[in-house]
Amino acid sequence: MSHSAVAQDTEHAGFVEMQRLAYAGAQAVAATLEPGVTERQAARRLxxxxxxxxxxxxxxxxxxxxGDRTAFRNFRTPLQFFPSNRRLEDGMPFILDCAPVRDTYVADIGYAGRIGDNPVHDQLMTDLAEYRTLILEQVRQRRPLREIYVEVDALITRQGYDNRHQVYPGRVIAHQVARVHSRLPQAIVAGFGVRALQTLLGDLLVERLHHRSPLWADGKISQHAPTPGLWAVEPHIAFRGVGVKFEEMLVVTEDDAYWLDDAVPHVQRWRGTT
Structure with missing residues (x-):
């Protein structure tokens, strides 16, 4: 039985279901995109x-x-991440990203695509496969998260691309994911659910006591072995104003690691099954 199959039969089954649902939503909305649609309309559809x-x-x-917003071109403030009135044009790349919660289970996914032909996008997507392999191998070796981040940077440089996950708040390439347990009323503040944020902040406080962080970046706080649990991992690369990424969950145990589920669109694409 594969690790992914094991994940579906254990406590991770709810996360597998949510991740598949999130990707199904992204694919369904991607199929409706056409020239003239705005980012805000696409986000609302999802x-x-x-x-x-x-x-x-x-x-x-x-x-x-x-378009070039997939590469976070000239992003300098958090507000620039939110959907804009940019309209899709023929040949443009796009990225859809969402993090839904159902029955306390969370998913956080990123889905990259294009409208019409875009050879740069296609090459980036092909090359993105190497990051999934590299990250898993390095985590299995129990290398410090900060050093894995540096190895990802080195691969980006070798491929001749730009690191765009370093533009995310905190320069994160990943963050821990846990079931949402909160008595707070449901509310959205600046695009984030307050109950899920409370869970993350609680994890942040606990991890800081152990001189770790639930946020995986290139700072000193990430100079520790991979913390067991679920991590939403999102390497993001760009070239000539075209950005691509995947985001999916990685399971880390005390002595191993594996991707939560291989039935994700980018893996199926690399395997030629879509």
Whole structure:
């Protein structure tokens, strides 16, 4: 039995289901995209689709980035991450990103695609596969998270691309994921669900006591072996104004690691099954 199959039969089954639902929503909305659609319209379509399929809350509401915004071109403030009135054009790349919550289970996914032909996007997507392999191998070797981040940077340099996950708040390439348990009323503040944020902040306080962080970046606080649990991992690369990424959950145990589920769109693409 594969690790992914094991994950579906154990306590991770709810996370597998949520991740598949989130990706199904992204694919469904991607199929509706056409020239003239704005980022805000795409994000609203994804939010509505997920609500219609039982999503009750959010770690963060859906994002959509079109064109050179997929590469975070000239992003300098957090507000620039939110969906804009940028309209999709033929040949443009896009990224859909969402983090829904249902029955306390969370998913956080990123889905990259294009409208029409875009050879740069296609090459980036092909090269992105190497990051999934590298990250898993390095985590299995129990290398410090900070050093794995540096290895990812080195691969980006070798491929001749730009590191765009370093533009995310905190320069994070990943963050821990846990079931959402909170008595706070459901509310969204600046695109983030307050109940999921409370869970993350609680994890942050606990991890800081152990001189660790639930946020994986290139700072000193990430100079420790991979912490057991679930991590939403999102390497993001770009070239000539085109950005691509995947985001999916990685399971880390005391002595091993494996991707939560191999039935994700980017892996199926690399295997030629889609």
């Amino acid at each position: 939010r509505d689709w997920l609500h219609d399929h039982g999503v009750q809350d959010w770690f963060h509401t859906p994002f959509a980035w079109f």
